[in-house]
Amino acid sequence: MAKTGGGRCAGKLALVTGAAQGLGRAHAKLLARQGARVLCTDINSDGAEATAAEIVEEMGAGHAFGIGHDVTSPDDWERAVDAAREEIGGLNVLVNNAGIGVGGNIETCTFEDWKRCFSVNVDSIFHGCQKALPLMREHAPGSIINISSIAGLIASDTMPAYNSSKAAVWMLSKSIALHCAKKNMDIRCNSIHPTFVDTPILDGTARNHNIDKDVLLEKLARQIPLRKVGEPDDIANAVVYLASDESKFMTGAELKLDGGISAM
Template sequence: MAGRVAGKLALVTGAAQGLGAAQAQMLAREGAKVLCTDINEAGAKDVAASIDDSCGSGTAFAMKLDVTSPEEWDAAIDMARESMGGLSILVNNAGVGVRGNIETCTYEDWKRGFAINVDSVFLGCQKALQLMKDNQPGSIVNISSIAGLIASDTMPGYNASKAAVWMLSKSVALYCAKMGWNIRCNSVHPTFIDTPILDGIVANSGRDKSVVMDKLARQIPLKRVGEPDDIANGVLYLASDESKFMTGAELKLDGGISAM
């Protein structure tokens, strides 16, 4: 049986691990060709190799991409054209945490957070549309965060950058619709997910991982930390034609936090 994104051509950023790896694997299992990109080139190649092992040779490709570099984005779009024959799905997944409250967050960390979390999405959308226009229908999925919708006193840089992704997604969606293109753009808003990013939180806490995970789970109405495939399933839906009437929207995958 054909997969839910059979015949589609996807580029995923931050695909070397965590959410990005899960998204790339999910899209490939459901029939898409996938270009795995990451600043960690070796990790992206490992994920692509694992996809080819399970889905067949020529399903996945990999390359280094610093998502803050316009030139490297140009190279990634060229790679999508040359390796897959086009691009119909873009998943802007790459992102970082931004440490510190309004008094302790350094200007350098603030700028780095916006460069990786926001500039990358701007560049990705701008560069990818050049190719996606020739491969309609298309879908852009931007990974924001529930922290882009709900503020915290401890993370102004992360809150602000992820909120920017949310609003940028809406602007791109409206532009594509105005141009008459069958290209949609939506944002995804996860809560705590069991990925290597949480390992950093655990390390900074100085506590056992199980203690930290239990504490995080208690903040979520469903009383559990999410799994990477919980987010990848949402990305799959937005990338597929099943969501063909959904654009400029936000998909909250937060275990109920935003309902409180």
């Protein structure tokens, strides 16, 4: 039996992309613990369903569902929005979390990698907001939460595609926020900008550089004023805040969760 009661997101209907692992998984689970019903989506359908199953095991039937979802596909976005309507009863929180990193400097990054990075990180948000807003209007007030990166505000010589795509997420979020406000939709849009977070992405980074994961974490922590790498719930807590009515006067803003990097 589903648990009932309050929570900071009680009554919210949330769709979280990239929910199979890492940040997306943390967002989905914490939103559910705070009272939201959650549709977990990911191109890894088994992973999305596994996240939903963990939520159901903890919170009870009806709290979460999982589906396969290619965020670069407008048709898949239509199916995801339809699933939100059918499975969780509507939509008023959209967490655009799915994203990829692409390496290579301006001379070595291929145009194919550049386009793939923008397709997953930026085009997905364009398609998602365009397809989701009609349903979100029906269930306002609403909140769109776009996961950018501190790399969208501070550049590196080794990742022009990633820097540029995450900067685009930052500005796109502001444009969406102003559009929704102008149209009196009662739908807010904000971006979140994390620094390094201990997720499976760092496992792959350690393997690619042939170093121990703990050594990598220590190396990354030295670049952060707080001298530690973030944890997934550090970012998920911000998602809960932006999803909740606690942030009802916040739109077109960016939350920097970077351990102080941008203050230097």
